[in-house]
Amino acid sequence: MSNLISVLLGFFGGTAIGALFFGGLWFTTKKMLTSKWPALMYLGSLILRVGFTLLGFYYIGQDDWKIMLIGLLGFISMRFIVLRMTRTENLEPIELDKEY
Template structure:
């Protein structure tokens, strides 16, 4: 396979892993607020997200440091994308009335 195509596929795969990991973290944080057992949500989500991410890195790395670093770059890019997408649009300051 062409090296450029493989590099782009690994970058895309790392981005998908990052979106899954950080998007799952955001989803878990939202679900924990309304859950009766938030620790179960947190631990379960942690194992699932880390497991999928490690398997993805192992598979896409293909015993090559170059592909592993490119996958990591895609993962980090996805972190910034998820943070930007889930940011609260406008925050209003809380005013305290002193009486």
């Protein structure tokens, strides 16, 4: 029973990390279009997201590497879920100025 609980906690921990990582990536790309300093915003978001992800996987995988792999499965599955949730149907092309 204890093994089942650790597997479930590893999977749901990986999905939580994946939701924060990919949700943060989506949020950053949406806000970067109107930001005054988009490169700084992207770099700061990247450092925060990767740091949180590494710490989360370190915490999940302390006991067993198999639990870390199950957490990675939850992380990857969350990628597809966030991708489906943030899909936009009607994309319009952005008009660029012809003057350079």
